[in-house]
Amino acid sequence: MSKKIYVLDTTLRDGEQVPGAKLNLEEKLEVAKQLVKLKVDMMEVGFPSSSNGDFEAVKAISKAVGQDMIVTALGRAVTSDIDAIYESLKEAANPMIHIVLGSSGVHLEKKFKKTPQQIMEMGINAVKYAKSLMPQVQYSLEDASRSSFDYMWETIEGVVRAGATIINIPDTVGFAVPEEFGKLIYKINDRLMNLNPNVILSVHCHNDTGLATANTLAAVRNGANKVECTINGIGERAGNTSLEEVVMGIKLHPEYYGGYTTIETKEIYSTSRLVSATMGLDVQVNKAITGENAFAHSSGIHQDGLLKSKEVYEIIEPQDIGAPPMELVLTARSGRHAFMHIVERFGYQVVEKKIPEIYEAFLSMADQKKEVYDYDVVRLMEGYPKSY
Ligand code: KIV
Ligand code: ZN
Numbered sequence: 001m002s003k004k005i006y007v008l009d010t011t012l013r014d015g016e017q018v019p020g021a022k023l024n025l026e027e028k029l030e031v032a033k034q035l036v037k038l039k040v041d042m043m044e045v046g047f048p049s050s051s052n053g054d055f056e057a058v059k060a061i062s063k064a065v066g067q068d069m070i071v072t073a074l075g076r077a078v079t080s081d082i083d084a085i086y087e088s089l090k091e092a093a094n095p096m097i098h099i100v101l102g103s104s105g106v107h108l109e110k111k112f113k114k115t116p117q118q119i120m121e122m123g124i125n126a127v128k129y130a131k132s133l134m135p136q137v138q139y140s141l142e143d144a145s146r147s148s149f150d151y152m153w154e155t156i157e158g159v160v161r162a163g164a165t166i167i168n169i170p171d172t173v174g175f176a177v178p179e180e181f182g183k184l185i186y187k188i189n190d191r192l193m194n195l196n197p198n199v200i201l202s203v204h205c206h207n208d209t210g211l212a213t214a215n216t217l218a219a220v221r222n223g224a225n226k227v228e229c230t231i232n233g234i235g236e237r238a239g240n241t242s243l244e245e246v247v248m249g250i251k252l253h254p255e256y257y258g259g260y261t262t263i264e265t266k267e268i269y270s271t272s273r274l275v276s277a278t279m280g281l282d283v284q285v286n287k288a289i290t291g292e293n294a295f296a297h298s299s300g301i302h303q304d305g306l307l308k309s310k311e312v313y314e315i316i317e318p319q320d321i322g323a324p325p326m327e328l329v330l331t332a333r334s335g336r337h338a339f340m341h342i343v344e345r346f347g348y349q350v351v352e353k354k355i356p357e358i359y360e361a362f363l364s365m366a367d368q369k370k371e372v373y374d375y376d377v378v379r380l381m382e383g384y385p386k387s388y
Helices: 024-037 053-063 079-089 105-111 116-133 149-161 178-195 211-223 243-252 265-279 301-310 336-345 350-367 376-380
Strands: 006-009 040-045 069-077 095-102 139-143 164-173 200-205 226-230
Touching: 006 164, 006 200, 006 243, 024 053, 024 226, 024 265, 040 139, 040 226, 040 265, 053 069, 053 079, 053 376, 069 079, 069 105, 069 116, 079 116, 095 105, 095 116, 105 116, 116 139, 116 149, 139 149, 149 164, 149 178, 164 178, 164 211, 178 211, 226 243, 243 265, 301 336, 336 376, 350 376
Parallel strands: 006 040, 006 226, 040 069, 069 095, 095 139, 139 164, 164 200, 200 226
Antiparallel strands: none
């Protein structure tokens, strides 16, 4: 059975925590409007109790994003944070309070210095209070992947009974591995279905060992029906789960993951570039889906195959994410077929028996360079007549 996978974007909260990535209000509004075009289901836009600037930004964005968007902001399990969230979101059409509280041994002992029971009560009371203010409440068990299962489940039972509508399982420090994280989500989902099948099960992964996308997808396969992501995977330390990777992963394998998202994938590329430009954070060139080289092919064998049929080496069409068309990058490893394809694009007609000579001239030039640009080919061909 195919289920809808909800996508929450946290570029404007977890993503904006990257040092130097802070945006002003105008930039935040521009990104938020682009996220509306991308059709994310929910967006998390700040931590209102952290500063007046954040409070005002959450307030302005929540009014600007329209009826259909669930807009949320984060706070700790304390009344003052929940009040700040409420005040900043109260004019939104579709607001949600997001509460985070640690559940792992290390958080309980080292951070809070309270007993597990006291922390659990704090969480349950926070949800009860939030629920008295707004109908939609998400509860995150911070550092869930390093928590004891029994304690976590007892907490989930308590906060669901208190009214939480979404349970979020974060891999806060990027500690999880896909198979184990999948099993954890399976077990939670199994119990949650009996406790209250209407509660959404969400995951939020960090990329400390490069596994955020894999862990998120393993969770989806095992029952999670909401994923938390950022554009270009930006976020604390090594970043968060990258929205574009998870969305395209599910799109490529809908049966395997048993679901679909309603993301407007054609908006992925422009959203990626807007976030990169406003935050001043370059997209890694080989970044999956949105990197500069994601659709550039440079080896001779691949170029030859692609010129025969794109399907040979292309699993996603650049236009599916709104990116410029596939690019053949000429290097000394490019074959004749790719080189002549570019030469013909510049209006040259070369008879078969002359091709080896021109190709040899190209190879001598290419051996001196990392990459051959269009103007290098133009300059090389200036030495030949248009029909040769
Ligand atoms: O990484 C984390 O645990 C978080 C929570 C607030 C969901 O960002
Ligand atoms: Zn996080």
